[in-house]
Amino acid sequence: xxxxxxxxxxxxxxxxxxxxxxxxxxxxxxxxxxxxxxxxxxxxxxxxxxxxxxxxxxxxxxxxxxxxxxxxxxxxxxxxxxxxxxxxxxxxxxxxxxxxxxxxxxxxxxxxxxxxxxxxxxxxxxxxxxxxxxxxxxxxxxxxxxxxxxxxxxxxxxxxxxxxxxxxxxxxxxxxxxxxxxxxxxxxxxxxxxxxxxxxxxxxxxxxxxxxxxxxxxxxxxxxxxxxxxxxxxxxxxxxxxxxxxxxxxxxxxxxxxxxxxxxxxxxxxxxxxxxxxxxxxxxxxxxxxxxxxxxxxxxxxxxxxxxxxxxxxxxxxxxxxxxxxxxxxxxxxxxxxxxx
Amino acid sequence: xxxxxxxxxxxxxxxxxxxxxxxxxxxxxxxxxxxxxxxxxxxxxxxxxxxxxxxxxxxxxxxxxxxxxxxxxxxxxxxxxxxxxxxxxxxxxxxxxxxxxxxxxxxxxxxxxxxxxxxxxxxxxxxxxxxxxxxxxxxxxxxxxxxxxxxxxxxxxxxxxxxxxxxxxxxxxxxxxxxxxxxxxxxxxxxxxxxxxxxxxxxxxxxxxxxxxxxxxxxxxxxxxxxxxxxxxxxxxxxxxxxxxxxxxxxxxxxxxxxxxxxxxxxxxxxxxxxxxxxxxxxxxxxxxxxxxxxxxxxxxxxxxxxxxxxxxxxxxxxxxxxxxxxxxxxxxxxxxxxxxxxxxxxxxx
Numbered sequence: 001x002x003x004x005x006x007x008x009x010x011x012x013x014x015x016x017x018x019x020x021x022x023x024x025x026x027x028x029x030x031x032x033x034x035x036x037x038x039x040x041x042x043x044x045x046x047x048x049x050x051x052x053x054x055x056x057x058x059x060x061x062x063x064x065x066x067x068x069x070x071x072x073x074x075x076x077x078x079x080x081x082x083x084x085x086x087x088x089x090x091x092x093x094x095x096x097x098x099x100x101x102x103x104x105x106x107x108x109x110x111x112x113x114x115x116x117x118x119x120x121x122x123x124x125x126x127x128x129x130x131x132x133x134x135x136x137x138x139x140x141x142x143x144x145x146x147x148x149x150x151x152x153x154x155x156x157x158x159x160x161x162x163x164x165x166x167x168x169x170x171x172x173x174x175x176x177x178x179x180x181x182x183x184x185x186x187x188x189x190x191x192x193x194x195x196x197x198x199x200x201x202x203x204x205x206x207x208x209x210x211x212x213x214x215x216x217x218x219x220x221x222x223x224x225x226x227x228x229x230x231x232x233x234x235x236x237x238x239x240x241x242x243x244x245x246x247x248x249x250x251x252x253x254x255x256x257x258x259x260x261x262x263x264x265x266x267x268x269x270x271x272x273x274x275x276x277x278x279x280x281x282x283x284x285x286x287x288x289x290x291x292x293x294x295x296x297x298x299x300x301x302x303x304x305x306x307x308x309x310x311x312x313x314x315x316x317x318x319x320x321x322x323x324x325x326x327x328x329x330x331x332x333x334x335x336x337x338x339x340x341x
Numbered sequence: 342x343x344x345x346x347x348x349x350x351x352x353x354x355x356x357x358x359x360x361x362x363x364x365x366x367x368x369x370x371x372x373x374x375x376x377x378x379x380x381x382x383x384x385x386x387x388x389x390x391x392x393x394x395x396x397x398x399x400x401x402x403x404x405x406x407x408x409x410x411x412x413x414x415x416x417x418x419x420x421x422x423x424x425x426x427x428x429x430x431x432x433x434x435x436x437x438x439x440x441x442x443x444x445x446x447x448x449x450x451x452x453x454x455x456x457x458x459x460x461x462x463x464x465x466x467x468x469x470x471x472x473x474x475x476x477x478x479x480x481x482x483x484x485x486x487x488x489x490x491x492x493x494x495x496x497x498x499x500x501x502x503x504x505x506x507x508x509x510x511x512x513x514x515x516x517x518x519x520x521x522x523x524x525x526x527x528x529x530x531x532x533x534x535x536x537x538x539x540x541x542x543x544x545x546x547x548x549x550x551x552x553x554x555x556x557x558x559x560x561x562x563x564x565x566x567x568x569x570x571x572x573x574x575x576x577x578x579x580x581x582x583x584x585x586x587x588x589x590x591x592x593x594x595x596x597x598x599x600x601x602x603x604x605x606x607x608x609x610x611x612x613x614x615x616x617x618x619x620x621x622x623x624x625x626x627x628x629x630x631x632x633x634x635x636x637x638x639x640x641x642x643x644x645x646x647x648x649x650x651x652x653x654x655x656x657x658x659x660x661x662x663x664x665x666x667x668x669x670x671x672x673x674x675x676x677x678x679x680x681x682x683x684x685x686x687x688x689x690x691x
Contacts, residue, residue, distance in 0.1 A: 238592045
């Protein structure tokens with residue numbers, strides 16, 4: 001098969017770029033490892049800061065897809081050859097071989113493996129879950145229950161799990177966790193009005209439009225308590241409740257609290273697909289081990305290999321808005337490149 | 342609590358433990374508090390595991406307690422450590438065992454300092470040469486004594502006369518472990534099971550039939566913490582820390598506290614006595630205190646050694662309730678022989 005561009009990743013970044021490139025008249029192929037399109041966003045419930053249904057965004061993006069775009073679902077590449085004549089040959093695990101002029105990496109992120117923060121007891125203590133898991137519970141509209149089958153009366157949210165943390169070698173900020181914690185704490189308070197919600201944070205990065213308003217609402221309307229301090233450890237008592245130790249850095253005092261449920265706000269790490277493509281295409285890693293851009297200010301979608309572009313969270317953590325904007329930006333770079341042939 | 346993931350963590354923190362020919366560095370304080378612990382370790386290795394271990398009267402303190410109290414400068418500590426290694430070289434050993442957890446952490450810290458700051462190694466070599474005329478080579482393998490018992494726990498199992506099982510109910514005994522902070526909290530990769538869920542003692546407990554009690558304050562300091570105790574004005578901190586641990590383990594009906602550090606064993610034993618005397622607080626089942634033993638003492642006890650021959654009467658907390666549970670026969674009258682007749686306790690009598 002011959003094509004102008006192969007897009008790795010059928011998440012919102014990949015679809016948005018594929019749609020625009022097709023509108024510009026290029027032949028596009030999308031390769032997606034999952035059996036569905038939409039990526040992580042399909043697994044989310046409501047979006048910050050406006051409580052919009054995540055599904056709406058996914059459907060909006062997917063609905064723009066043209067039938068002439070070839071999509072391989074449940075497919076991965078096994079080998080990519082740089083032919084050094086401005087083309088790449090891509091071998092797929094469905095035995096198909098594609099010759100393309102350009103590649104767009106939109107393989108996104110994986111959620112940080114919270115088991116690596118051993119001191120928080122994820123995977124060991126029954127009532128420690130991740131923000132990702134809470135989002136799935138909320139999406140399925142299931143009851144929020146502890147492992148013991150009771151509605152939790154006190155829920156803690158731990159910010160920056162796997163982000164801004166030298167211990168796990170992830171120094172970068174994942175950008176979405178602070179505001180997600182605020183959003184989820186509000187949802188918890190709405191679903192369980194008798195409960196108490198506590199956010200343990202280092203500092204709150206409410207940089208986006210309406211983020212600060214959401215944060216204010218969480219305190220004023222929903223009574224969410226914010227404690228500035230990083231969790232030092234979590235442990236389980238005989239009732240299966242989670243005891244957390246924190247230093248309240250505003251009061252300058254250590255704090256010990258008992259939680260029914262502890263939610264770890266897991267950050268973003270490069271997806272396995274992203275890491276594989278970096279190695280296979282001999283691209284550069286950036287400081288967070290994502291795809292390194294040629295210039296983070298002016299050539300953010302270009303890589304060190306001619307004809308290879310990057311969009312979305314494959315290059316760094318991003319919100320949905322930033323991901324879609326980055327995809328459109330990548331389209332312009334690709335268009336300029338393909339025009340030169 | 343899910344144990345499978347704990348086992349995965351344990352599996353990811355394993356280390357090399359040499360098979361034989363060890364140089365043994367004793368603890369400064371241990372022989373005064375629990376005199377048979379180190380003697381039993383040597384006996385277990387020689388008699389029960391058929392290993393070669395060199396017990397050297399020439400070695401000194403590692404300076405750990407002085408170092409952590411800012412009394413001994415690092416350069417002095419490194420030179421003293423270098424001398425210990427030189428003594429090890431002298432007898433042809435390459436594998437170093439520390440009896441003390443503070444020492445273990447300190448040796449690792451010194452080795453790590455030499456590795457990352459090679460100029461400190463050169464200086465130390467010079468200081469040692471000038472002071473003693475000696476040279477040295479660092480050990481090929483350095484472990485804590487509890488690592489050895491952990492490594493050979495299944496080899497010792499067939500030799501055990503008793504298990505950590507209640508003789509009457511046949512239920513596993515509830516054993517709370519306390520691993521010394523300096524065992525893995527400074528260098529997690531050097532501790533069996535890592536720093537958060539160390540396996541070095543829990544592995545021994547499990548292998549010998551006991552049930553591990555994962556109490557919330559398991560990771561908390563025993564109460565020694567050097568300055569908490571060594572500075573007299575701070576001693577209430579020491580007591581508070583120990584009590585915090587006891588209160589945390591109280592709901593679990595703990596039958597035994599097992600430790601691998603000289604200071605931890607001492608403080609968890611002695612402060613329980615103080616809590617009983619000053620506040621009338623007891624933290625075990627049926628309003629009893631909880632016996633606190635070292636890993637060597639429990640090994641010796643289960644191997645069938647007489648509790649009074651291995652110095653268990655030196656513990657402030659009586660061990661008889663534990664002996665009764667395990668089903669170990671002992672002579673009440675032999676406990677406090679004394680040189681001038683029996684010296685009987687006035688409090689926590691059994």
